[in-house]
Amino acid sequence: MLTSVDADSPTDAVIVLTRLYDAPREMVWQAITDPRHVAQWFGGEGFSSPVCEMDVRPGGQWRHVMRAPNGMEFPVNSVFLEVVQPERLV
Numbered sequence: 001m002l003t004s005v006d007a008d009s010p011t012d013a014v015i016v017l018t019r020l021y022d023a024p025r026e027m028v029w030q031a032i033t034d035p036r037h038v039a040q041w042f043g044g045e046g047f048s049s050p051v052c053e054m055d056v057r058p059g060g061q062w063r064h065v066m067r068a069p070n071g072m073e074f075p076v077n078s079v080f081l082e083v084v085q086p087e088r089l090v
Helices: 025-033 035-041
Strands: 002-006 016-020 048-054 061-067 073-079
Touching: 025 035, 035 048
Parallel strands: none
Antiparallel strands: 002 016, 048 061, 061 073
């Protein structure tokens, strides 16, 4: 996996994260858009995902709760702005 991060300036509120995987494009798309898969890897080692709901379409909601090993929970609520399968997810 190759990762690069691009932030135009310290005052910008946008960070572009690019990762290249040695895997079929469709498989990577499924891993980042299917809540059954996302719940297995999102949050890192020791974290679980008791809630992972994704409506992957422009304007669709992503509701996620990460649970840390110590039991603390972190809600993540997002809205998909742009969805171009399997090329772009904003």
